[in-house]
Amino acid sequence: MRCDIISIFPEYLEPLNLSLPGQAQRKGLLEVAVHDLRDFAHDRHRTVDDTPYGGGAGMVMKPQPWWEALEHVRGLGEGTPTLIVPGPGGEVLTQKVARELADEPWMIFACGRYEGIDERVYEAAAEVMPVRVISLGDYVLNGGEVAVLAMIEAAARLLPGFMGNAESLVEESHEDGLLEYPVYTKPASWREREVPPVLLSGDHAKVAAWRHEQRLERTAARRPDLLHASAALAGTDVVPQA
Numbered sequence: 001m002r003c004d005i006i007s008i009f010p011e012y013l014e015p016l017n018l019s020l021p022g023q024a025q026r027k028g029l030l031e032v033a034v035h036d037l038r039d040f041a042h043d044r045h046r047t048v049d050d051t052p053y054g055g056g057a058g059m060v061m062k063p064q065p066w067w068e069a070l071e072h073v074r075g076l077g078e079g080t081p082t083l084i085v086p087g088p089g090g091e092v093l094t095q096k097v098a099r100e101l102a103d104e105p106w107m108i109f110a111c112g113r114y115e116g117i118d119e120r121v122y123e124a125a126a127e128v129m130p131v132r133v134i135s136l137g138d139y140v141l142n143g144g145e146v147a148v149l150a151m152i153e154a155a156a157r158l159l160p161g162f163m164g165n166a167e168s169l170v171e172e173s174h175e176d177g178l179l180e181y182p183v184y185t186k187p188a189s190w191r192e193r194e195v196p197p198v199l200l201s202g203d204h205a206k207v208a209a210w211r212h213e214q215r216l217e218r219t220a221a222r223r224p225d226l227l228h229a230s231a232a233l234a235g236t237d238v239v240p241q242a
């Protein structure tokens, strides 16, 4: 998976060189290149924003620097990349979306700031490559860099060989519509709190059953919307008790 990221804060993406993403890059599973948008703004102040037509607060990112940056990056690789624009006005990042991103061989991430990027950039880009606007959720961030870190981590960790133990990908929250079960480690007794005895029983069937029950209880308590969604999909939605 190749990820090209365009941002006015390239240093924000340094964490991608740490830990697992860093190892994945060294293993050749993940290729990350960060590009400074200001390198494509040619006036003396390397201006990337201006006031919005129609008035309103804040500034809008100018189209020309973005177009030059996208064309430059597109010329760096083979084939057609998918342009991912993180932003509050997009589809929400879910595990399903993460799996779709994990299947993308080449993505360009456009990190917007200010009030956003001139709409004509999206239109011009959509004529030469697929464009997806993806949000982290219904809250406000100041820019796309944090979102890109989340999206790349969520997708790259699904790449075969990225996670040391692929087993750990199986019973994760959201992988199958349920939240994960509670986990415990030594000591068996801590501050007079005991590990659930079933986990010390050595009975794998009982442990599996207990863990599944815990996932159902935890999902019902914290994310009932997920239960209804999966039940609705299965056509077995429980009617809420009157």
Ligand SMILES: O[C@H]1NC=Nc2ccccc21
Pocket (backbone or CB within 6 Å): 086, 087, 088, 134, 135, 136, 137, 138, 139, 140, 141, 142, 143, 144, 145, 147
């Ligand atoms: O405003 C934020 N809401 C959710 N996701 C985002 C992604 C990129 C930029 C900004 C946001």
